[in-house]
Amino acid sequence: MEKAFYITTPIYYVNDRPHIGHASTTVWADVQARYQRLRGRRTFFLTGLDEHGIKVQQAAEKRGLPPQQHCDEMAPHFLALWKALNISQDDFVRTTEPRHKAVVQRFLAELHSKGAIYRKKYHGWYSKAAEQFVTEKEKVNGQFPAHLGEVVELEEENYFFRMSDHQEWLIRHIQEHPDWIQPSNRRNEILGALQKPLEDLCISRPKARLAWGIPLPFDPEYVTYVWVDALVNYISVPGYGTERFASFWPADFHLIAKDILTTHTVYWPTMLHAVGIPMPNRILAHGWWLMEREKMSKSLGNIISPQDYIEKYGADALRYFICRELQLANDTDFTEERFLRRFNADLANDLGNLVNRSLSMVHRYRQGNAPGRGAAGAVEEEICKLAAATFDAYHPAMESIAYSTALEAVWKLIARANRYVEETAPWKLAKDPAAASRLDAVLRLLTEISAALAYLVSPFMPDTAAKITNQLAIRDLTESRLRTLDLLSDGHALGPPAPLFPRQSASDCAASRAK
RNA sequence: GCCAGGGUAGCUCAGCGGAAGAGCAGGGGACUCAUAAGCCCUUGGUCGGGAGUUCGAUUCUCCCCCCUGGCACCA
Numbered sequence: 001m002e003k004a005f006y007i008t009t010p011i012y013y014v015n016d017r018p019h020i021g022h023a024s025t026t027v028w029a030d031v032q033a034r035y036q037r038l039r040g041r042r043t044f045f046l047t048g049l050d051e052h053g054i055k056v057q058q059a060a061e062k063r064g065l066p067p068q069q070h071c072d073e074m075a076p077h078f079l080a081l082w083k084a085l086n087i088s089q090d091d092f093v094r095t096t097e098p099r100h101k102a103v104v105q106r107f108l109a110e111l112h113s114k115g116a117i118y119r120k121k122y123h124g125w126y127s128k129a130a131e132q133f134v135t136e137k138e139k140v141n142g143q144f145p146a147h148l149g150e151v152v153e154l155e156e157e158n159y160f161f162r163m164s165d166h167q168e169w170l171i172r173h174i175q176e177h178p179d180w181i182q183p184s185n186r187r188n189e190i191l192g193a194l195q196k197p198l199e200d201l202c203i204s205r206p207k208a209r210l211a212w213g214i215p216l217p218f219d220p221e222y223v224t225y226v227w228v229d230a231l232v233n234y235i236s237v238p239g240y241g242t243e244r245f246a247s248f249w250p251a252d253f254h255l256i257a258k259d260i261l262t263t264h265t266v267y268w269p270t271m272l273h274a275v276g277i278p279m280p281n282r283i284l285a286h287g288w289w290l291m292e293r294e295k296m297s298k299s300l301g302n303i304i305s306p307q308d309y310i311e312k313y314g315a316d317a318l319r320y321f322i323c324r325e326l327q328l329a330n331d332t333d334f335t336e337e338r339f340l341r342r343f344n345a346d347l348a349n350d351l352g353n354l355v356n357r358s359l360s361m362v363h364r365y366r367q368g369n370a371p372g373r374g375a376a377g378a379v380e381e382e383i384c385k386l387a388a389a390t391f392d393a394y395h396p397a398m399e400s401i402a403y404s405t406a407l408e409a410v411w412k413l414i415a416r417a418n419r420y421v422e423e424t425a426p427w428k429l430a431k432d433p434a435a436a437s438r439l440d441a442v443l444r445l446l447t448e449i450s451a452a453l454a455y456l457v458s459p460f461m462p463d464t465a466a467k468i469t470n471q472l473a474i475r476d477l478t479e480s481r482l483r484t485l486d487l488l489s490d491g492h493a494l495g496p497p498a499p500l501f502p503r504q505s506a507s508d509c510a511a512s513r514a515k
Numbered sequence: 516g517c518c519a520g521g522g523u524a525g526c527u528c529a530g531c532g533g534a535a536g537a538g539c540a541g542g543g544g545a546c547u548c549a550u551a552a553g554c555c556c557u558u559g560g561u562c563g564g565g566a567g568u569u570c571g572a573u574u575c576u577c578c579c580c581c582c583u584g585g586c587a588c589c590a
Contacts, residue, residue: 160588193517199588225588352549354553411538
């Protein structure tokens with residue numbers, strides 16, 4: 001079978017309700033998955049939940065629930081958000097599922113049989129309140145902070161993964177694959193960190209201290225600790241150890257946020273290398289959203305909630321904003337003003353209004369039937385060239401997840417089309433019977449551009465793309481005909497037009513209300 | 516502290532040796548197909564500070580100031 005395009009998000013820790021950060025990584029992955037499907041590739045898009053670990057055990061205890069029940073109650077929050085956001089995951093993994101646990105144990109056994117795991121005593125300071133080891137670094141003025149409670153010296157035996165064995169290999173791999181870790185500032189950070197000796201990785205917890213985990217196959221007194229559990233989802237779901245695995249792995253993209261860069265570019269690759277599994281193709285870590293805390297708390301006292309934005313502005317608008325604004329290499333501010341500016345300027349005024357005015361004119365002047373190509377001239381030829389150039393710029397940007405670059409190219413075409421309407425002034429042509437053929441040409445071209453835009457925008461805004469194709473009364477978006485603006489047949493009957501994005505007044509904005 | 520990356524129009528940023536740019540926001544205008552949207556015109560910057568190299572520096576070098584990110588069994 002053709003190898004699938006395989007893209008992942010992290011599996012999210014169920015301690016938390018989903019927030020804008022989870023939503024952003026997932027939207028980025030979804031856009032890529034939809035794009036790859038649009039191009040006709042078999043695609044596998046995986047997301048899911050990380051359900052083991054001390055925090056989950058504690059959270060469940062606090063609620064007086066068994067941990068599994070706590071997880072079962074958390075999972076729907078994530079699934080509901082993904083549904084509301086139109087996320088098109090092909091599978092949704094939960095690390096408490098048997099299919100995952102079996103592979104984790106297999107993976108651990110393989111590491112063990114290859115001599116990559118050993119047992120040693122760990123000696124350190126343990127906080128009873130936090131139920132975890134703490135390090136010297138957490139000391140303030142030579143004292144551990146009060147919230148850690150009593151900190152005692154503790155000795156504990158644990159299992160370690162010989163991560164240090166793979167340091168030189170890892171450095172070489174990063175150097176020989178310049179695009180493996182993106183963006184380059186993150187790659188440099190990792191290379192910088194690897195100049196210091198790599199330590200071995202503790203991968204276990206005694207059951208007495210942490211019961212909520214997957215038992216080590218070679219020592220039932222221990223469970224595996226977070227990384228060997230969570231990261232393995234990337235191979236457990238596609239069936240590591242079975243025949244079908246080869247038709248998924250290696251992953252084309254691991255999409256993450258910058259906070260889990262080290263786990264994905266150091267721990268995970270060295271574990272895979274130790275077992276002899278090929279490396280994922282690319283690991284892409286985007287920046288974080290920053291909230292202007294003062295403003296947010298003064299006005300409303302809350303954090304950005306994806307659900308609120310979806311309810312207020314629609315999933316597509318939020319998806320668009322996340323793809324247009326969230327930077328790969330840097331952190332980005334999320335404010336409602338910025339969101340509204342994008343909404344009104346890009347979605348309502350540029351895209352929405354272009355499609356609406358175009359289709360309205362076809363209805364007004366041509367009874368809703370796409371006219372023939374008419375008397376097309378130099379301007380139409382120029383715009384056809386621009387359309388093709390737009391596709392040419394769009395594809396490489398999409399392939400490399402440079403979404404704002406791709407969207408900028410699309411919006412150049414939109415701007416040109418809006419200018420075209422002014423240049424040709426169809427309302428004037430409509431008054432002159434001698435200009436009928438000229439008017440045909442203009443309206444036909446605008447209709448074709450709307451179809452092309454439905455295609456270009458569809459990975460980002462699936463609902464909007466569907467609205468446009470419904471208004472155009474078309475089903476099929478064949479790229480080869482869209483890029484030459486030659487999809488429709490003469491006389492094709494359009495559906496009724498309707499605005500795509502009702503303009504939002506600034507007074508709806510929280511920050512404006514606060515003034 | 517150490518390692519990176521920055522400081523250019525109100526905001527977000529591009530430019531990186533030869534007469535200061537884009538988008539958004541602001542102001543004005545002509546139009547009316549359209550979501551009072553779109554289009555045209557326009558206000559606005561001693562390109563962080565200082566010194567140097569050069570015929571010429573936002574662009575190169577050095578020093579200073581400020582900001583951001585990273586610094587790994589930690590969440």
